[in-house]
Amino acid sequence: MARTEQPRGPGFGDFLYDKLFHNYIWRSIFRSGYPNTPRNQMLAVATSVFLHLHPTRIHKTHVKITHTYCLGGLSFFMFLGLTVTGVMLMFYYVPSVDRAYTDIAALETNVRFGMLIRNLHRWMAHAMVITVLLHMMRVFYMGAYKPPREFNWVVGVILLVLTLLLSFTGYLLPWDQLALWAITVGSNIAGAAPTLGAQTRIVMLGGIEVGPGTLIRFYTLHVIALPLLAAIFMSVHFWRIRRDGGLARPL
Amino acid sequence: MAIITRTPQGSKETVRQKRERDQELLVWPDLVFVEFICALLFTITFVVLSVLVDAPLLNKANPNITPNPSKAPWYLLNLQELLLHMEAGLAGVVVPTIALVVLIAMPYIDRSNEGQGVWFGTKNAVRITLFAFTFASLYITACILWDDGAHVRVYEQASVTFGFREEGDEWTWPGEINPFREDDPDDGALSFLNPAEGALLPIWDFIFFENRVAIRETWTWSMPVPIQPGDGDHDGRLDWPQDFANVPIPLNGTWIITFDEPEWMPGWMQRLYWYDRHLDVPEIMAIYVLPLTAIIAGIVIMLVTLFKLGWATTVRDAFIAMFTGFMLTYLALTLIGAAFRGKGQELVPPTHVPNLEEFPNISREVEPPSQYALLDAQVSARVEV
Ligand code: HEM
Numbered sequence: 001m002a003r004t005e006q007p008r009g010p011g012f013g014d015f016l017y018d019k020l021f022h023n024y025i026w027r028s029i030f031r032s033g034y035p036n037t038p039r040n041q042m043l044a045v046a047t048s049v050f051l052h053l054h055p056t057r058i059h060k061t062h063v064k065i066t067h068t069y070c071l072g073g074l075s076f077f078m079f080l081g082l083t084v085t086g087v088m089l090m091f092y093y094v095p096s097v098d099r100a101y102t103d104i105a106a107l108e109t110n111v112r113f114g115m116l117i118r119n120l121h122r123w124m125a126h127a128m129v130i131t132v133l134l135h136m137m138r139v140f141y142m143g144a145y146k147p148p149r150e151f152n153w154v155v156g157v158i159l160l161v162l163t164l165l166l167s168f169t170g171y172l173l174p175w176d177q178l179a180l181w182a183i184t185v186g187s188n189i190a191g192a193a194p195t196l197g198a199q200t201r202i203v204m205l206g207g208i209e210v211g212p213g214t215l216i217r218f219y220t221l222h223v224i225a226l227p228l229l230a231a232i233f234m235s236v237h238f239w240r241i242r243r244d245g246g247l248a249r250p251l
Numbered sequence: 252m253a254i255i256t257r258t259p260q261g262s263k264e265t266v267r268q269k270r271e272r273d274q275e276l277l278v279w280p281d282l283v284f285v286e287f288i289c290a291l292l293f294t295i296t297f298v299v300l301s302v303l304v305d306a307p308l309l310n311k312a313n314p315n316i317t318p319n320p321s322k323a324p325w326y327l328l329n330l331q332e333l334l335l336h337m338e339a340g341l342a343g344v345v346v347p348t349i350a351l352v353v354l355i356a357m358p359y360i361d362r363s364n365e366g367q368g369v370w371f372g373t374k375n376a377v378r379i380t381l382f383a384f385t386f387a388s389l390y391i392t393a394c395i396l397w398d399d400g401a402h403v404r405v406y407e408q409a410s411v412t413f414g415f416r417e418e419g420d421e422w423t424w425p426g427e428i429n430p431f432r433e434d435d436p437d438d439g440a441l442s443f444l445n446p447a448e449g450a451l452l453p454i455w456d457f458i459f460f461e462n463r464v465a466i467r468e469t470w471t472w473s474m475p476v477p478i479q480p481g482d483g484d485h486d487g488r489l490d491w492p493q494d495f496a497n498v499p500i501p502l503n504g505t506w507i508i509t510f511d512e513p514e515w516m517p518g519w520m521q522r523l524y525w526y527d528r529h530l531d532v533p534e535i536m537a538i539y540v541l542p543l544t545a546i547i548a549g550i551v552i553m554l555v556t557l558f559k560l561g562w563a564t565t566v567r568d569a570f571i572a573m574f575t576g577f578m579l580t581y582l583a584l585t586l587i588g589a590a591f592r593g594k595g596q597e598l599v600p601p602t603h604v605p606n607l608e609e610f611p612n613i614s615r616e617v618e619p620p621s622q623y624a625l626l627d628a629q630v631s632a633r634v635e636v
Contacts, residue, residue: 041280051278057277058275058278058281059275060276077289116301116302123301133581141376143368143567146358146362157351175311176307177318181317181318181322185327186327190344193340250268250366250372251364
């Protein structure tokens with residue numbers, strides 16, 4: 001005997017729900033209310049700034065955690081976390097040779113939760129490099145770069161390079177011995193380029209050696225130019241996933 | 252089921268999977284929920300991690316004190332490691348650029364749609380991955396140990412242990428076992444094929460097996476050459492390495508015709524000209540040819556083995572092997588650079604790698620006051636007033 005769903009009368013929960021979520025102010029923020037019907041659930045995704053990068057519906061194999069291990073999503077999550085903690089660090093940090101180091105040292109000791117924010121920023125930065133590399137490996141071993149996804153793989157490689165550059169430019173900012181010498185080694189590697197190496201190095205460092213010019217250059221790249229570029233390429237990356245028909249699936 | 256669409260050129264066909272609406276779930280709540288859990292777990296993990304482990308902060312930057320070893324950030328340590336084994340431009344710029352270009356070009360070369368969207372979807376994919384993983388690990392380890400001369404040390408020890416020579420004896424690797432080497436090769440007859448002094452001596456000596464730079468520094472041989480090209484002093488022999496260290500390259504501005512350095516050009520353009528360039532062949536062998544050969548040989552041996560075994564048959568298979576090899580190399584060189592390179596970038600066990608924070612000159616001199624101490628002091632000062 002087939003069971004058909006019968007409408008039920010409103011209970012106390014529905015009354016509460018109605019009062020809480022169907023009032024004027026709430027509806028001015030969330031137009032579709034709490035999404036408890038398929039239609040509203042799709043609307044919630046499609047109309048929210050924060051969720052609209054998703055498609056509204058997705059193939060069920062892709063929801064399994066073992067399909068992606070959430071690695072792309074985690075890379076993006078790291079990026080968001082780094083943006084938030086990075087903004088907080090910017091409140092206290094002045095990118096000048098005189099102040100940079102003392103600002104960081106003071107952040108650790110004089111600012112409530114300063115050390116925590118700095119640690120979060122540092123560890124998430126390392127983690128992002130790792131998750132991006134792992135994400136690339138998962139895409140590769142699934143053959144998910146095959147047509148029509150070739151270009152999204154290219155965007156991915158650009159994102160990988162941007163991630164490394166973000167991490168590299170950030171490494172200098174504490175202006176301690178670790179930072180100075182790591183960037184010296186790194187820029188010497190770039191300076192070894194055939195023919196244009198010396199010029200590249202000078203452009204990169206804003207001088208002959210790592211100094212005040214380098215600090216301001218790396219800072220500007222680290223807090224504005226590279227995150228902006230990364231955000232743009234990430235938008236393209238996510239958009240392409242949808243344009244390419246969602247994640248790769250066997251034919 | 253697949254949909255066949257035409258690419259703009261209309262030549263190649265791209266295959267897209269068909270939408271299966273009946274198999275689809277709603278993103279809210281099915282995906283958003285997973286993402287939320289993921290984000291929550293990782294937020295908690297990172298907060299806990301950051302409470303437990305502090306980010307390093309050493310002394311203020313000081314250009315006059317160079318820490319030994321100075322190391323790049325960890326994800327660049329693989330390049331720094333490469334730097335120890337070949338010319339700097341090759342290691343730091345050319346090789347990584349080629350790797351990136353190949354990585355970008357890969358989807359345009361491997362265009363089959365077979366096995367996509369599933370972990371290791373093609374036949375033999377797991378096998379190839381495991382093979383490439385094992386092969387690359389062994390190959391990288393072997394290359395690094397060889398360049399460090401580790402096998403020489405083993406040979407040195409073993410030859411004493413097994414009684415080939417006394418402890419402390421003069422010896423050359425493993426020229427001493429050259430069966431044709433005579434104590435006094437100068438017996439008058441200059442025979443080209445006499446292994447004791449002729450053209451084959453350098454091969455019998457095997458000295459360049461010592462390591463990569465030995466080809467320039469310890470490998471010496473001399474070959475009788477009856478004809479003399481060009482003029483100038485000539486002793487009738489060709490000696491390695493000195494006769495090869497200053498070879499003019501054709502059209503280098505001093506070779507046949509002499510022309511002036513194009514000074515009107517910007518410096519970097521001048522450098523593109525071969526003006527007064529001479530080739531140091533032994534050096535080129537040591538810092539370009541041998542390392543590049545090692546890289547290319549590694550890839551070729553791996554691929555040929557896989558195709559001969561019949562495990563690999565397609566372009567995708569070749570890329571699985573190369574990608575695995577690449578990622579393994581990235582990881583292995585990073586590990587070696589981080590955990591096995593001590594002072595002066597010597598190859599040492601991890602326990603001998605100096606921890607920068609232990610060095611009084613490099614780590615922070617002053618123990619920072621405990622968190623909030625300063626702020627609390629200010630607050631209490633204000634309260635007291
Ligand atoms: C900042 C770095 C990156 C972010 C935030 C990012 C984010 C994402 C996300 C969220 C997805 C959805 C599926 C998943 O989570 O796996 C995805 C898919 C994809 N990513 Fe990335 N990604 C990044 C870097 C890369 C890199 C380095 C590559 C490759 C070189 C790459 C290639 C791809 C491709 C081809 C897909 C489609 C996979 C499929 O159809 O199954 N991405 N990316």
